[in-house]
Amino acid sequence: MTAAIAAEGLRKRYGDVQAVDGVDLEVRSGEFFGVLGPNGAGKTTTLEILEGLRKPDEGSARVLGLSPWPRNSALLPRIGVQLQASAFFERLTAREQIVTFGSLYGVGAARADAMLARVGLADSAGTAAEKLSGGQAQRLAIACALVHDPELLFLDEPTTGLDPQARRNLWDLLREINAEGRTVVLTTHYLDEAEILCDRVAVMDHGRILKTDPPATLVRELDAPTRLTVESGRLTADRARELLDGSGTRADVADDGVTLTIATRTPAPVLALLAEQDALRGLEVRGATLEDVFLQLTGREYRA
Incomplete structure (x- = not known):
């Protein structure tokens, strides 16, 4: 062109x-x-x-x-x-x-x-x-x-x-x-x-x-983890970490009292684990976005 x-x-x-x-x-x-x-x-x-x-x-x-x-x-x-x-x-x-x-x-x-x-x-x-x-x-x-x-x-x-x-x-x-x-x-x-x-x-x-x-190319190159979120209360963060460690799956777990978030580069076993624990209520799966690329390249500090 x-x-x-x-x-x-x-x-x-x-x-x-x-x-x-x-x-x-x-x-x-x-x-x-x-x-x-x-x-x-x-x-x-x-x-x-x-x-x-x-x-x-x-x-x-x-x-x-x-x-x-x-x-x-x-x-x-x-x-x-x-x-x-x-x-x-x-x-x-x-x-x-x-x-x-x-x-x-x-x-x-x-x-x-x-x-x-x-x-x-x-x-x-x-x-x-x-x-x-x-x-x-x-x-x-x-x-x-x-x-x-x-x-x-x-x-x-x-x-x-x-x-x-x-x-x-x-x-x-x-x-x-x-x-x-x-x-x-x-x-x-x-x-x-x-x-x-x-x-x-x-x-x-x-x-x-x-x-x-x-x-799409910029997002793929970022190689960011996939974030899986479910409703809090079905599975505690400590129990999630215990199960993930036991399965050999690397992931970061956080719970703010409303949402349990698991960030991992291998989402399939995490989904299987959540299903086994009947903890899929409110499930959302989010990959990287252009916003993640933008923040990685330009930083997160406030700009006036």
């Missing part, structure tokens, strides 16, 4: 802060690509360089085969951008917002109605943007980014602050956009979101990309 984005050695400094520190990145055409990282990892700055909003101090980038900086008038109609903080024109309705954005690209007003239906806002066409709910405002921002039919879409944390239903609805829309052949680049703090939507993800911290691979 051809590269929609190819960046080498990108660096950007703000005073004493090295926001982006030697980023190499390739996003394939038609790919749904995620950029993950804690606060201050450099995700947004990297996207802003690729979007042509910021000049890198060092390095080079090609987006759809063109340089994004200086602001490239040949590239702008081919990309769509939904920024981390969306801003709309004051006192305009949802439809008027899309018409106005479309006019910047020479797109006719009829396209606005199609886009409103596409993002599920047809019934809110006459509602002022400031009166929309959080989920509706995010869908409007994506409609404005898509109104000129771009090949490549940048989305910077599009589901932050949304309720679970609004997030799921937005996921469906993003899947449809990507299925049409568009390349989508997404930054997000929601690891389940990246695991479900993205073909590949780059985990970023301190301005550097630490790892890039499909989510």
